[in-house]
Amino acid sequence: MDITSDIHSQHISRQFNHELEELKTHLMAMGGLVEKQVQDAVRSLLDGDSALAERVVDNDRAVNDMQIKIDDECTRVLARRQPAASDLRLVLAVIRAASDLERIGDEASKVARNALELVENHDGSRGFVEVRIISEHVRKMVRDSLTAFARFDTELALQVVQEDDQVDSEYQSAMRSLMTFMMEDARAISPVLGIMWILRALERVGDHANNLAEYVIYLVKGLDIRHTDPDDLGDEVRGDR
Amino acid sequence: MDITSDIHSQHISRQFNHELEELKTHLMAMGGLVEKQVQDAVRSLLDGDSALAERVVDNDRAVNDMQIKIDDECTRVLARRQPAASDLRLVLAVIRAASDLERIGDEASKVARNALELVENHDGSRGFVEVRIISEHVRKMVRDSLTAFARFDTELALQVVQEDDQVDSEYQSAMRSLMTFMMEDARAISPVLGIMWILRALERVGDHANNLAEYVIYLVKGLDIRHTDPDDLGDEVRGDR
Numbered sequence: 188m189d190i191t192s193d194i195h196s197q198h199i200s201r202q203f204n205h206e207l208e209e210l211k212t213h214l215m216a217m218g219g220l221v222e223k224q225v226q227d228a229v230r231s232l233l234d235g236d237s238a239l240a241e242r243v244v245d246n247d248r249a250v251n252d253m254q255i256k257i258d259d260e261c262t263r264v265l266a267r268r269q270p271a272a273s274d275l276r277l278v279l280a281v282i283r284a285a286s287d288l289e290r291i292g293d294e295a296s297k298v299a300r301n302a303l304e305l306v307e308n309h310d311g312s313r314g315f316v317e318v319r320i321i322s323e324h325v326r327k328m329v330r331d332s333l334t335a336f337a338r339f340d341t342e343l344a345l346q347v348v349q350e351d352d353q354v355d356s357e358y359q360s361a362m363r364s365l366m367t368f369m370m371e372d373a374r375a376i377s378p379v380l381g382i383m384w385i386l387r388a389l390e391r392v393g394d395h396a397n398n399l400a401e402y403v404i405y406l407v408k409g410l411d412i413r414h415t416d417p418d419d420l421g422d423e424v425r426g427d428r
Numbered sequence: 429m430d431i432t433s434d435i436h437s438q439h440i441s442r443q444f445n446h447e448l449e450e451l452k453t454h455l456m457a458m459g460g461l462v463e464k465q466v467q468d469a470v471r472s473l474l475d476g477d478s479a480l481a482e483r484v485v486d487n488d489r490a491v492n493d494m495q496i497k498i499d500d501e502c503t504r505v506l507a508r509r510q511p512a513a514s515d516l517r518l519v520l521a522v523i524r525a526a527s528d529l530e531r532i533g534d535e536a537s538k539v540a541r542n543a544l545e546l547v548e549n550h551d552g553s554r555g556f557v558e559v560r561i562i563s564e565h566v567r568k569m570v571r572d573s574l575t576a577f578a579r580f581d582t583e584l585a586l587q588v589v590q591e592d593d594q595v596d597s598e599y600q601s602a603m604r605s606l607m608t609f610m611m612e613d614a615r616a617i618s619p620v621l622g623i624m625w626i627l628r629a630l631e632r633v634g635d636h637a638n639n640l641a642e643y644v645i646y647l648v649k650g651l652d653i654r655h656t657d658p659d660d661l662g663d664e665v666r667g668d669r
Binding site for chain 1: 503506510512513516517520523527540541606607610614617618621622624
């Protein structure tokens, strides 16, 4: 290879790396927006702020637009660069991650719509404690899974995967106590159902964060753990099988 | 190009087409299994057949395995064939579709788990009519979206997208009448909630079928309609804008 073509190919590879970094940057920006959507949706309920709830519903369009943009970028990179091995895995992981972020956005929007109804009917604050606890937990999962993605940090990703079980049990116990409220007071049925939908949406946010974390592990280890028992995960990821 | 290399490249392209066809075939097989899972899950509730419900929960593993296999195949095709344009779109659509089918499998499994509980508690048949109607509707959507995928049939895909709104309104009206049951009889709360979770899962099956249909349109028209208002869709897809 002569010097000119060597410089040329270095240039291409630098350009390509830049494109891959851009993909990650855009994914992180989308993640930041989506995390804020979840936070605002929950805050609109807890503060009884219906204007904020409406803003969250409106902003979902921006989330959707970001996904389409990231998808287009990924498709272009695949078509033009034809990446292999770990670069290919990165692009596929970004496509998947953007799809989960978009669904987190949908869940935030559902939370906001239910909050709007609850706020407008002055439905009291039954279940607010549970909503606050679970929402903080799943928001942490979203944040950590994005950090794990940005840093290719499999230990942190693993932590997120294992946290998902905790959220599930918090969710189950919240649902049981909400059901008791319903049984004690028929007038509570409709508002409590609203809270149940919100909790269900938040629990799904946790599921999507869990997916994000799994992509990180796939990305770094080339290991597909999507359907592995969480208890067996540590060994597989750390490679001591 | 001499004759040998011409034959060689024809051979490669035939081989490549064969691989793409295989991807579609495997996706259809996965779709068939997933559709049966939904059907069996609902039947386990309506017939009070807890053994069938357990079988559905167990079979979810087979669905998950199929997704991993299809994903691996797609990644291999992307790495080895480096497809461009419509072939690239096909592979990406298969990856996305397999992910939606896997989630339909999850929903079927949720239906079965709730059915199991309802059957074991002999919880009567409140809401069964609604479950039957909505499940038939979403199963048709799944079937049609797969057929549309197999035949690259955008008209059929469009029909599925438009049907999703109908399912949503059936779902809303079912939820309202179930809430009335709860208010009339506190003992009905727990079983009716079980039915509500089942309906919610079925409604999400419809959402995933809707996604599948959108991929078909993306595939054929290169048009991303994921976040387009269904009312404006006909024109865009038929190209009379």
